[in-house]
Amino acid sequence: MGINERKERERAERELRIIAAARMLAERDGWASVTVRRLAQEIEYSQPVLYAHFENRDAIVGAVALEGFGELGPMLRASVRRDASPAEAIEDVATAYLEFAFERPALYEAMFVLPSGLRFAKSDTPQVLRDTFGAMMAVVEPFCADPEITTETFWAALHGLAELERHGRIRAAFRGERVKRIVGMFAIAN
Amino acid sequence: MGINERKERERAERELRIIAAARMLAERDGWASVTVRRLAQEIEYSQPVLYAHFENRDAIVGAVALEGFGELGPMLRASVRRDASPAEAIEDVATAYLEFAFERPALYEAMFVLPSGLRFAKSDTPQVLRDTFGAMMAVVEPFCADPEITTETFWAALHGLAELERHGRIRAAFRGERVKRIVGMFAIAN
DNA sequence: ACTTAAATCTAGCATCGCTAGATTGTCAAC
């Protein structure tokens, strides 16, 4: 009886449609506009159906965030030029990271700012999160003794640059200069 | 006729009570619990009175944020040990900054994360914001050619460390190690 | 065709930010 299989397939498909709708609305109108009612309308079901897929609104944000990690990791790896020196590799990743943050602000927000229920740096951390972390670690590793801590620091620096600029705390015009400084700092033994 | 003066005094006092209540509720239960209704109850007036003081809820967050800047700047300046070397001064400020972020999370959130209507790095930026920025600039200045950009970068690094740790993205246990790296990076010519 | 269980919806609760319009209080002119 393929009935249950079909049902499961339809269910999974509907879940994807919810996530896609959430992402689209968030990118278009901001996360405040992503309401359960609107999502329900978008997928043409009533609100309670969403709660059969996600425990609450935060979990929907979390699902979008996971998608984001699934894209950020590969994007960071792909950003490194083929014959880049170790220092250039850091620059490529830093630049790509910020590009991601500014070109997909809603996605970035889901991944790093909004409550999403995701668990980081824990034993049950999803693989995509580890992979993204690994993409950053790969480029700082040549320059440091303890890659994990240095990666955390590198990541924090990039996240700070992204967030302060996104909130208008620092001058957008000087992003390149700031990246240059960060890269210069991480591209020496430490 | 001191009548109008008295009224203005009472009005100003009431405004301070609103801000104090908002800050207290935010620190105790988080910003999500700071509702206009609850604030009204706290100051023993009806909701509409709050809108005679602040344009909207965000403006209340902004007022609390301003208070926060009024404290962060002096705290950063005071954190530098009397006979600290330039490098030690950076360490002191970095440590004090993170201490502030973790001991007053709600205040920090108002200042740097929540929409607050405050304008940074603009011509009409309030003096307290400039002062806080200046406190950080003072310690990185000895090591750099363009202090403004380096300060923005330094600040971003600290903000990233604070935010990622606050959200459980990086391991709290290694905060000291990360600070050591950041300090080491900014405490050399760049 | 009928029963039962799963899938889905309707309708509602409590809460939110915010505001129009009524009501109270206070001042100044007569």
Added chain:
DNA sequence: GTTGACAATCTAGCGATGCTAGATTTAAGT
């Protein structure tokens, strides 16, 4: 003093929100 005008304040409500209990429809198995 009384009264009229204006400022201060409140009541009551609108349109949203996240979430859920209970009714209803749909579909499956016999």
